[in-house]
Structure formats: structure tokens, C-alpha cells
Amino acid sequence: MAFSVRSTGRIASAVASRPSTRRKMTVSAAAASQTKARGATNTTKPSSSSGSKTTKERYLNITGFPFPLGPLTERNTIRREIVKGTIWTFEQPQSLGFSNVTTNVRMVVVKLKSGGLWVHAPVAPTKECIRLLNELGAPVEYIVLPTFAYEHKIFVGPFSRRYPKARVYVAPKQWSWPINLPAQLFGIFPTKDGILKNDDTTTPWADEIEQKVLVSSVGIGPYIEVAFFHKKTKTLLVTDAVVSVPNQPPEGIVDDADLIDAAKSNFFVKVLSGDLAQEPVGSVPLQPKTMTPAVRDLGWRRMALQILYIVPGDLRDPSKGFSAIANRLIVGPILKTLVFSTEPELSKEWIEDICSSWNFTQIIPAHFTAPIPAGPNDLRRAFGFLYESGNTSNTSNKSAGAASFFDAAASMFRKSPTAAAQTYPEEDIKALNAAKEFLVKVGAVNGD
Numbered sequence: 348m349a350f351s352v353r354s355t356g357r358i359a360s361a362v363a364s365r366p367s368t369r370r371k372m373t374v375s376a377a378a379a380s381q382t383k384a385r386g387a388t389n390t391t392k393p394s395s396s397s398g399s400k401t402t403k404e405r406y407l408n409i410t411g412f413p414f415p416l417g418p419l420t421e422r423n424t425i426r427r428e429i430v431k432g433t434i435w436t437f438e439q440p441q442s443l444g445f446s447n448v449t450t451n452v453r454m455v456v457v458k459l460k461s462g463g464l465w466v467h468a469p470v471a472p473t474k475e476c477i478r479l480l481n482e483l484g485a486p487v488e489y490i491v492l493p494t495f496a497y498e499h500k501i502f503v504g505p506f507s508r509r510y511p512k513a514r515v516y517v518a519p520k521q522w523s524w525p526i527n528l529p530a531q532l533f534g535i536f537p538t539k540d541g542i543l544k545n546d547d548t549t550t551p552w553a554d555e556i557e558q559k560v561l562v563s564s565v566g567i568g569p570y571i572e573v574a575f576f577h578k579k580t581k582t583l584l585v586t587d588a589v590v591s592v593p594n595q596p597p598e599g600i601v602d603d604a605d606l607i608d609a610a611k612s613n614f615f616v617k618v619l620s621g622d623l624a625q626e627p628v629g630s631v632p633l634q635p636k637t638m639t640p641a642v643r644d645l646g647w648r649r650m651a652l653q654i655l656y657i658v659p660g661d662l663r664d665p666s667k668g669f670s671a672i673a674n675r676l677i678v679g680p681i682l683k684t685l686v687f688s689t690e691p692e693l694s695k696e697w698i699e700d701i702c703s704s705w706n707f708t709q710i711i712p713a714h715f716t717a718p719i720p721a722g723p724n725d726l727r728r729a730f731g732f733l734y735e736s737g738n739t740s741n742t743s744n745k746s747a748g749a750a751s752f753f754d755a756a757a758s759m760f761r762k763s764p765t766a767a768a769q770t771y772p773e774e775d776i777k778a779l780n781a782a783k784e785f786l787v788k789v790g791a792v793n794g795d
Contacts, residue, residue: 416441417442417443429711437456437480455711495568500521520571565690565792576705595643603638603643606647610646612634652775656680656775671775680775687733688732691732701726
């Protein structure tokens with residue numbers, strides 16, 4: 348997910364939690380469609396600490412200056428079993444500050460052969476979250492921060508304090524913006540030798556989970572993400588590299604009240620659409636009061652486009668823009684525009700290393716749909732823009748001559764995407780392209 352450029356890490360969080368029963372929402376007991384991935388059994392029936400109901404608990408999170416990360420005062424947790432007895436996901440809502448634009452943020456838990464748990468990208472350690480994790484009946488042995496992004500970083504400290512015996516591992520070259528604070532000020536204290544390294548065979552989980560590190564300069568600081576491969580279940584774990592946006596909002600995460608608000612002709616819609624904002628979209632009134640399927644669709648589609656583009660081309664009627672990105676494996680527009688396309692060769696090397704080394708059959712990212720039935724060719728296709736002719740970085744530090752010859756020779760043996768690269772509607776990507784031009788001029792982001 349990309350609310351921001353992800354080159355952000357913010358002020359350390361102040362956290363406190365106590366149970367509250369004043370806001371509840373019903374979670375459907377129906378399981379999501381099972382992913383028929385070879386080597387993996389998907390049983391994604393959601394669980395919470397209160398059966399079919401999820402209780403939002405008080406959890407004060409003061410973080411994210413100048414873009415606060417919500418929810419600020421309460422959140423619920425949804426646990427899903429992805430591979431029976433082996434992989435679980437824990438999802439919580441995530442929003443930008445005081446807005447109603449909300450999606451899910453996901454922690455992944457893997458049970459190792461030792462019987463202990465390996466925790467990827469911790470979420471807020473509310474009492475509900477901790478209860479659901481403890482219900483698995485296994486000790487937390489490792490806590491892993493796979494990125495620099497503050498929305499995943501901010502809860503590592505509080506989470507590790509709940510499991511003081513767990514060893515903490517973090518992605519390399521941690522940094523934050525607008526003030527570059529050390530990880531320790533976020534409450535993150537990596538264990539000795541706890542910096543994740545590319546293809547490291549010395550980690551305690553190396554015989555079960557492999558890893559590949561991307562450190563890509565984007566201007567003011569590096570974009571950092573570590574991908575993992577769980578060999579037994581053929582599962583690829585990423586943080587933000589790819590997503591798949593579902594037709595409906597994540598189950599049990601987005602409140603009906605927020606979806607209704609998003610479906611209204613609000614200030615943002617009026618600014619972007621002008622006089623057209625006074626025209627209803629389909630059967631949805633300008634100021635809906637109650638939830639209907641049409642209201643839910645409109646509210647979610649508007650949210651999804653704002654999450655992906657920040658300023659989409661047509662927020663009033665998002666149907667065209669939404670259909671261009673929904674239900675497919677994509678690279679988020681913000682990361683494609685501001686990160687991967689600015690260092691295409693390095694990004695392609697990382698993707699190609701993943702695809703040529705790991706025979707994964709499903710992908711679990713940190714946002715939106717999971718698991719996603721997908722293999723190496725699907726991932727290559729999502730990153731197809733990196734394989735387009737002429738897409739080379741002007742910031743590459745490779746020398747000419749022999750290095751270029753061997754790179755060209757090696758590329759002859761690499762598989763290329765079998766379909767056209769994902770493109771985004773011109774009107775939706777326009778604002779991001781303009782933002783990139785400005786950021787390049789001020790030196791915040793690398794040029795193509």
C-alpha cells in the first residue's frame with residue numbers, strides 16, 4: 348500500500364491499550380475463496396477473540412508527523428489461517444491521519460520446524476492481537492522488520508516488548524524522514540547479527556525461509572525491502588512491492604460509516620470534479636445515509652484509488668480507474684513511479700533473482716488481498732515496465748565495456764514477461780507524474 352512515498356519514518360509511538368466494547372462490527376463467517384496453490388492449503392476463515400464479532404480496542408498511537416498514521420485511538424485484529432497449522436495472517440485497519448480512507452495492514456506468522464513462531468512485519472500489539480497470537484500455542488522466536496517504511500516499523504518496538512525473549516531482525520540501512528532517527532528511538536533493538544542480508548544462510552531459519560534484499564536509492568534515502576520465500580508452502584512474502592486490490596473492502600477492516608462517508612460528494616470530490624460533483628453516480632445519492640451495495644462499491648472504489656494514486660483523475664466516478672487495477676497483481680502506482688522506475692536495472696535484478704530462484708505459487712503482501720495465487724511469471728508481468736526496451740537507469744554505477752557485455756549476455760537467458768506490462772489510466776497517473784517532476788527538480792527523487 349502506498350499512502351506516501353514510503354520514504355518516511357516518523358516519531359516514535361506512545362502506546363497504551365485497554366479493552367473496549369463500545370464499537371463492534373460483524374465479520375462474515377464465510378471463508379474467502381481458497382487458493383489452489385501447489386503445496387499450500389488456504390483456509391482463510393477469519394477469527395477474532397470474540398468469535399464472529401470483532402471488538403475494537405483502545406490503542407493510542409501518536410506517530411507519523413507530519414502525516415499521522417491512523418487509526419489513532421482504537422483498532423481491531425482479524426486472524427486468518429492461510430496454510431493449515433503453518434501460516435497465519437493478522438490484519439488491522441490502517442488509515443492516513445483523521446481521514447476515512449482505510450485499508451488493511453498485515454502481519455504474517457509462520458510456524459517453524461522448531462515449533463516456534465517467525466513474525467513478519469508486526470502490527471499493533473493490542474490485547475486482542477496478543478490473545479490471537481498466543482492462541483496458536485507456540486512461542487514467538489523471531490520478529491522481523493522487512494522494510495524501512497514507518498507504517499511497518501512503528502510497531503516493532505512495542506511488539507518486541509511483549510515478547511522480550513524473541514530475537515529481532517531488521518532490514519539494513521534503516522532511516523527516517525523528515526528527521527533521520529536511529530531505530531533505537533523507535534524502540535527497535537536488533538539482536539546481535541540481526542541485520543538482514545541478501546541470501547544469508549546463517550540465519551536461524553535459513554533452511555526453511557530464504558531472503559533477498561533490495562536497497563535502491565530513490566534520492567533522499569534508499570527504498571529498502573526484503574522478500575522472503577517459505578520453501579515448504581512455496582509462499583513468497585513481500586511488504587509493498589506488489590498488491591492485488593479486491594472488488595470489496597477487506598473483510599472486518601473498513602467500517603460501514605467510513606464507506607458511506609467516502610461515497611458522499613465531499614470536499615475532495617468537489618475540488619477534483621467541479622460542477623460534475625453535483626451529479627449523482629448511478630443510484631447513489633449525493634449524500635447517502637444508509638449502506639447499500641452501490642454505496643459500498645462507490646465508497647471502496649474511491650478509497651482504493653486515493654490509496655494508490657493519492658489524487659486520482661476521476662474521484663467522482665471511479666469505476667474506470669478501479670477496473671484498470673482491481674483483481675490483478677500490480678505494482679502500486681506510487682512505488683512504480685517514484686521508486687522502481689528510477690532504478691530499473693537494480694529493481695529488475697532483484698525481481699529476476701526472486702523469480703529465477705524461487706518456485707513460489709502464492710504471494711502474501713502487507714496490504715489488500717492475500718494470499719494471491721501467483722508464480723514467477725506473474726511477478727515478472729507485474730514488473731513488466733522494467734523489461735521494456737530502453738528502460739535503463741541513468742544513475743547506474745556499472746562501468747561500460749566488459750560489464751555491459753556480460754550483462755547483455757546474461758539477459759539473453761532471462762525470461763521476459765509473456766504479456767504487456769501493467770499500465771495505469773493516464774488521467775489517474777497524471778498527478779503522480781507531476782509530483783515526480785517536482786521531486787526530481789528539488790533532488791528528492793532520482794530522475795529516470
